[in-house]
Amino acid sequence: xxxxxxxxxxxxxxxxxxTSASLACxxxxxxxxxxxxxxxxxxxxxxxxxxxxxxxxxxxVNVVNGEANLKQALIKDKRFENLYVLAASQTRDKDxxxxxxxxxxxxxxxxxxxxxxxxxxPAGIEKGAYLAMYFADQALVVVNPEVSSVRDSxxxxxxxxxxxxxxxxxxxxxEHLLLTRYSPNRVETGEMLSVGDVxxxxxxxxxxxxxxxxxxxNASNKGEPVILETESNxxxxxxxxxxxxxxxxxxxxxxxxxxxxxxSKIFGG
Amino acid sequence: MxxxxxxxxxxxxxxxxxxxxxxxxxxxxAGRGSNSPDYLPMLQRELLEVIRKYINVDAEAVKVDxxxxxxxxxxxxxxxxxxxxxxx
Numbered sequence: 001x002x003x004x005x006x007x008x009x010x011x012x013x014x015x016x017x018x019t020s021a022s023l024a025c026x027x028x029x030x031x032x033x034x035x036x037x038x039x040x041x042x043x044x045x046x047x048x049x050x051x052x053x054x055x056x057x058x059x060x061v062n063v064v065n066g067e068a069n070l071k072q073a074l075i076k077d078k079r080f081e082n083l084y085v086l087a088a089s090q091t092r093d094k095d096x097x098x099x100x101x102x103x104x105x106x107x108x109x110x111x112x113x114x115x116x117x118x119x120x121x122p123a124g125i126e127k128g129a130y131l132a133m134y135f136a137d138q139a140l141v142v143v144n145p146e147v148s149s150v151r152d153s154x155x156x157x158x159x160x161x162x163x164x165x166x167x168x169x170x171x172x173x174x175e176h177l178l179l180t181r182y183s184p185n186r187v188e189t190g191e192m193l194s195v196g197d198v199x200x201x202x203x204x205x206x207x208x209x210x211x212x213x214x215x216x217x218n219a220s221n222k223g224e225p226v227i228l229e230t231e232s233n234x235x236x237x238x239x240x241x242x243x244x245x246x247x248x249x250x251x252x253x254x255x256x257x258x259x260x261x262x263x264s265k266i267f268g269g
Numbered sequence: 270m271x272x273x274x275x276x277x278x279x280x281x282x283x284x285x286x287x288x289x290x291x292x293x294x295x296x297x298x299a300g301r302g303s304n305s306p307d308y309l310p311m312l313q314r315e316l317l318e319v320i321r322k323y324i325n326v327d328a329e330a331v332k333v334d335x336x337x338x339x340x341x342x343x344x345x346x347x348x349x350x351x352x353x354x355x356x357x
Contacts, residue, residue, distance in 0.1 A: 147286050154294045158301050190281035197287045
């Protein structure tokens, strides 16, 4: 049975698409058959992060409208043969996606034998975000250790617990926090909320902490999900998060500050 | 970061952030609890619109709460009037 995972946050720019791309690659690298869907109608971006922007012929809305079938619209990844991308439509019609339409596409994917379907939610709490989370079994709530992101995440957690199919059936979505852009040094100096602070405020455990890293921008420049930059701390942190999602226990890495030498303390840097 | 900066105690802004978030998150959770129906925010907005036809009040002036008291529930609506209630 396919597991539907929504990557959501409320706030924009916290790393939903980066996370969706890395999560999808991480699952595919472990041999699972994975589809990753861009729900951000009008602002397609997952294709760029996945590096398949020039191979988009048909999109999500085309499939919903019956202008193409799922097989035609799924873009096969060049790195993993068991990984597929479904691009968002660039239409400005906000009502292009309907609950019935989304359900049909997801049902088709389940019938195609996908193990995991990753839904990359748009920012906000409008229809796109609602549809991205509605059918989910699990939710990855991406949060930056920063006041507006934490507050918006709490809002999203409220919606996950009330406005989803599982909630309507009296079940719960399995929710996970994923902290991104984490700076252990700034946490140490008391300038940034710690993992523990965010967990305490939101009442939820973190499944991963992705350190602030220049590799994320470099990877997106290249169209390579950052999890594939194996030397990078961010990649290793994403891989740990994927492993935990699949049930492994792994210690949290990259959450303590690098020890500064005596001289750098005095002279700065 | 410069010479001897480390000797100066930095303001612990993360603590301020945490305290502010604790309060606002608790407040917002209370507002969407199980005993708080979906229509409350809409009711509050519409009441505000009606009241503003007659009196200039702030957006925060109208408070709508559903107070559960055992079996009975009370819809508690309070309107704080400005000091000089100018007519709209």
